[in-house]
Amino acid sequence: MEINGTGFVLRGWYLEDAISLQQHANNPNVTACVLDRFPNPYTLNDAVIWVNSKQNQNPMVNFAIAVDNKVVGGIGLDFRTDVYRKTPLIGYWLGEDYWGRGIMPEAVKLVTQYAFNELDIICILAFVLSKNPKSMRVLEKAGYTKQGIIKQSVIKADEIYDEHVYGINKPAL
Numbered sequence: 001m002e003i004n005g006t007g008f009v010l011r012g013w014y015l016e017d018a019i020s021l022q023q024h025a026n027n028p029n030v031t032a033c034v035l036d037r038f039p040n041p042y043t044l045n046d047a048v049i050w051v052n053s054k055q056n057q058n059p060m061v062n063f064a065i066a067v068d069n070k071v072v073g074g075i076g077l078d079f080r081t082d083v084y085r086k087t088p089l090i091g092y093w094l095g096e097d098y099w100g101r102g103i104m105p106e107a108v109k110l111v112t113q114y115a116f117n118e119l120d121i122i123c124i125l126a127f128v129l130s131k132n133p134k135s136m137r138v139l140e141k142a143g144y145t146k147q148g149i150i151k152q153s154v155i156k157a158d159e160i161y162d163e164h165v166y167g168i169n170k171p172a173l
């Protein structure tokens with residue numbers, strides 16, 4: 001399954017993507033504001049493990065972002081359990097060479113539309129560190145609104161940050 005954006009494609013992960021994935025993900029500027037589970041440094045072995053783990057997704061929830069059929073980033077939904085089972089979290093990153101081109105605001109919009117059309121969910125949330133206003137702007141451009149700020153609740157690289165919570169609800173039918 002593929003979703004076409006302007007100058008990029010959202011698609012599944014292939015084993016051949018590992019080298020390009022490693023090259024773009026292995027960057028402290030990319031990892032500075034994401035979860036610690038995103039490896040830093042990002043080795044070829046990390047890339048192979050990721051790509052292998054995303055084969056045969058059903059439904060598809062983790063997309064490679066490809067430009068000229070080379071992977072330059074990723075975007076996906078993280079499903080949760082219990083009362084949060086219909087409220088996944090969205091996460092995304094892009095190789096630094098591709099920042100500032102409007103790719104991610106459009107990618108977030110496309111994945112959000114896909115998710116509300118194809119998946120049984122009611123709401124999508126995103127958690128953003130206070131030091132990442134660019135990501136907040138990405139979400140706002142994709143139609144998300146700020147729901148609140150959880151004060152001094154996240155530790156990244158031994159610094160404590162506020163977390164900004166963004167959300168979007170499934171449009172009423």
Ligand SMILES: CC(C)(COP(=O)(O)OP(=O)(O)OC[C@H]1O[C@@H](n2cnc3c(N)ncnc32)[C@H](O)[C@@H]1OP(=O)(O)O)[C@@H](O)C(=O)NCCC(=O)NCCS
Nearest residue numbers: 030033092093094099100101102103104128133134135137
């Ligand atoms: C955050 C990220 C996905 C942005 O993707 P992108 O495709 O480069 O986004 P764009 O630059 O096209 O759009 C971002 C918007 O934020 C704006 N912006 C840039 N720096 C900003 C800042 N410091 N404060 C506020 N807005 C800012 C841009 O001007 C643009 O808005 P505009 O189109 O209205 O001018 C990318 O920088 C990235 O991958 N960062 C590392 C990983 C990461 O932080 N992921 C998100 C974790 S929550």
